[in-house]
Amino acid sequence: MAKILIVLFPDPVGGYPPNYARTGLPEITAYPNGDTLPTPKALGFTPGTLLGCVSGNLGLKDWLEAEGHTVVVTSDKNGPDSVFERELPDADIVISQPFWPAYLTADLIEKAKKLKLVVTAGIGSDHTDLNAANAKGITVAEVTYSNSIGVAEHTVMQVLVLVRDFVAQHRLSVAGAWNIADAVTRSYDLEGMRVGVFAAGRIGRAVMERLAPFDVKLSYTDRFRLPGEYEEKLGLEYKESIHELVKDIDVLCVHAPLTDETRGLLNDELLGTMKRGAYIVNPARGAIADRDAIVRALDSGQLAGYAGDVWEPQPAPADHPWRSMVHNAMTPHTSGATLSGQARYAAGTREILESWFEGTEIRPEYVITQGGRYSGTGAHSYADEPENDGKNS
Numbered sequence: 001m002a003k004i005l006i007v008l009f010p011d012p013v014g015g016y017p018p019n020y021a022r023t024g025l026p027e028i029t030a031y032p033n034g035d036t037l038p039t040p041k042a043l044g045f046t047p048g049t050l051l052g053c054v055s056g057n058l059g060l061k062d063w064l065e066a067e068g069h070t071v072v073v074t075s076d077k078n079g080p081d082s083v084f085e086r087e088l089p090d091a092d093i094v095i096s097q098p099f100w101p102a103y104l105t106a107d108l109i110e111k112a113k114k115l116k117l118v119v120t121a122g123i124g125s126d127h128t129d130l131n132a133a134n135a136k137g138i139t140v141a142e143v144t145y146s147n148s149i150g151v152a153e154h155t156v157m158q159v160l161v162l163v164r165d166f167v168a169q170h171r172l173s174v175a176g177a178w179n180i181a182d183a184v185t186r187s188y189d190l191e192g193m194r195v196g197v198f199a200a201g202r203i204g205r206a207v208m209e210r211l212a213p214f215d216v217k218l219s220y221t222d223r224f225r226l227p228g229e230y231e232e233k234l235g236l237e238y239k240e241s242i243h244e245l246v247k248d249i250d251v252l253c254v255h256a257p258l259t260d261e262t263r264g265l266l267n268d269e270l271l272g273t274m275k276r277g278a279y280i281v282n283p284a285r286g287a288i289a290d291r292d293a294i295v296r297a298l299d300s301g302q303l304a305g306y307a308g309d310v311w312e313p314q315p316a317p318a319d320h321p322w323r324s325m326v327h328n329a330m331t332p333h334t335s336g337a338t339l340s341g342q343a344r345y346a347a348g349t350r351e352i353l354e355s356w357f358e359g360t361e362i363r364p365e366y367v368i369t370q371g372g373r374y375s376g377t378g379a380h381s382y383a384d385e386p387e388n389d390g391k392n393s
């Protein structure tokens with residue numbers, strides 16, 4: 001029997017369960033590339049309910065305990081006295097979400113002598129030191145595609161929010177004002193703008209497909225070039241590098257994983273090569289951007305706006321400068337945590353656990369590290385020398 005440590009965000013301030021705005025979720029039968037949705041043998045929750053908080057427990061606790069496992073669910077995750085660090089040394093499995101990540105550093109992995117499986121309930125496993133996980137032969141898995149479309153929708157929303165200057169206009173409206181002149185001095189149409197997408201994976205492609213009908217000019221870069229007919233259908237221009245990509249675009253959307261290669265990439269130097277008044281939307285990872293360089297570029301007018309929903313660290317401290325910098329349209333890390341996304345990644349987490357306990361293969365698209373090496377999606381999207389699994393086609 002295993003000890004499973006589940007780190008989740010705290011319950012709603014108003015108590016659990018909340019009052020839901022709607023009942024149920026629309027039916028989705030497959031992901032855009034034909035991959036099937038999660039297929040666990042059973043669900044321990046009602047889709048459309050809040051699952052990612054402690055009381056929601058991803059719908060896993062009753063099932064795991066009935067199977068004889070020991071389950072600890074907590075939101076207390078930071079520092080040596082936290083429940084997470086105290087319970088870690090004899091845990092076999094750790095589960096957390098990128099929205100409230102349990103940071104598994106190399107030091108903590110060293111202390112977690114029994115750890116064999118780390119599951120990201122969601123997408124993006126950079127909160128685990130993946131090289132340290134490989135060194136210890138720990139399997140890291142995530143629920144690939146579970147919330148990619150939700151993040152793409154959030155990205156399109158934030159592009160429009162920035163370009164049209166929605167936040168300032170909304171504030172005037174709430175304040176009882178009607179000063180149209182003030183409201184429109186930073187407001188533009190998206191039509192005709194050049195939009196560049198950094199990394200054309202599941203999210204990047206979904207963003208380009210959703211933005212193409214706005215009659216924008218799309219360009220992208222990725223370690224793997226997309227097929228010619230796909231580029232032609234959306235009118236995409238391929239650029240060899242992010243440096244080439246950012247030169248003449250009006251809007252940059254960032255959808256690469258956080259790796260040694262992408263950390264700190266959006267720095268003073270790169271931002272300085274962009275057109276004055278460009279916008280950036282980054283729902284990938286906060287650490288891909290240099291925090292203070294973004295603030296400087298907004299202050300100087302080099303950037304006209306910055307949005308996204310990812311911060312470093314998470315939760316972001318109350319005095320994080322991105323909360324108050326000018327022309328920001330930040331949200332807390334919510335784009336992939338809709339009730340719709342939660343239902344899919346909770347089901348996918350259960351599917352991964354079922355495979356693990358049965359000793360059957362975890363779907364390759366869910367696997368980041370296995371047997372001491374990057375594997376599956378990890379080999380494609382995280383490894384220094386990536387393997388093309390054809391998933392960009």
Ligand code: NAD
Nearest residue numbers: 123124199200201202203222223255257261283284336381
């Ligand atoms: P994906 O694996 O489908 O795509 C990642 C793409 O990045 C791949 O096409 C890969 O080739 C490319 N890539 C990797 N390193 C690169 C580099 N150095 N230069 C250029 N391209 C590179 O993943 P996805 O589902 O599209 O998600 C992308 C990222 O978005 C995740 O890793 C995660 O960090 C983030 N994410 C955020 C949320 C959220 O809620 N905000 C939710 C899901 C994912």
